[in-house]
Amino acid sequence: MTIRQPRSAADFAAYYALRYQVLRQPWQQPPGSERAADDEAPTTHHAMAVADDGTVIGVARVHPSGPGQVQVRAVAVHPNWHGRGIGQQLMMYLEEYAAAQGFTECILDSRESAVAFYQKLGYEIVAPSHTLFGVIPHFRMRKSLAV
Ligand SMILES: CC(C)(COP(=O)(O)OP(=O)(O)OC[C@H]1O[C@@H](n2cnc3c(N)ncnc32)[C@H](O)[C@@H]1OP(=O)(O)O)[C@@H](O)C(=O)NCCC(=O)NCCS
Numbered sequence: 001m002t003i004r005q006p007r008s009a010a011d012f013a014a015y016y017a018l019r020y021q022v023l024r025q026p027w028q029q030p031p032g033s034e035r036a037a038d039d040e041a042p043t044t045h046h047a048m049a050v051a052d053d054g055t056v057i058g059v060a061r062v063h064p065s066g067p068g069q070v071q072v073r074a075v076a077v078h079p080n081w082h083g084r085g086i087g088q089q090l091m092m093y094l095e096e097y098a099a100a101q102g103f104t105e106c107i108l109d110s111r112e113s114a115v116a117f118y119q120k121l122g123y124e125i126v127a128p129s130h131t132l133f134g135v136i137p138h139f140r141m142r143k144s145l146a147v
Contacts, residue, residue: 001057001086003093006048014056015048021033021075027133036073038063047093049077049086058086062094065107070098070145072108091121098143106145109138 005012006015010086020034038044041063049058058077065071072094077086095106109129121127131137 057081060090068104070103104146112137
């Protein structure tokens with residue numbers, strides 16, 4: 001398994017397909033709903049986990065969200081690969097990228113079901129945030145990237 005940036009059109013197709021499959025399809029959201037307006041912005045940095053056979057098994061992105069601050073969004077690991085450290089490695093990759101750019105804080109809005117995952121990685125809850133699709137409560141979380 002390797003973590004790298006998506007590069008080709010095929011990479012991005014697989015990247016968005018997995019984001020849709022994990023984060024949108026289970027709630028009957030239409031294809032295309034997985035895209036964010038700033039996905040193609042030059043300041044948005046994407047990462048994907050690729051299995052040894054070339055299958056994309058995990059995705060995530062990060063973008064600048066304030067002075068010294070980045071926000072991680074759309075973290076998704078294929079269900080067959082949960083619990084094998086893929087999510088953790090994606091987060092470490094994005095945090096290391098952001099820290100190397102000089103950012104000192106990372107925030108995210110976590111689904112309630114993923115709060116414990118982010119807590120294991122050092123994030124703390126700031127406050128409840130939005131409720132997605134009317135049924136998925138989210139919590140704003142933060143972590144210092146300063147060494
Ligand atoms: C949440 C998610 C990204 C975690 O990815 P993953 O690859 O399964 O997680 P990892 O294997 O890297 O887990 C790292 C640690 O967190 C723990 N963990 C993972 N998911 C957890 C969860 N939902 N609740 C509690 N602990 C969790 C793991 O047991 C592991 O602990 P360990 O180091 O003590 O063994 C993945 O389950 C997923 O894609 N879920 C559906 C989509 C989603 O909720 N995305 C986040 C949107 S905010």
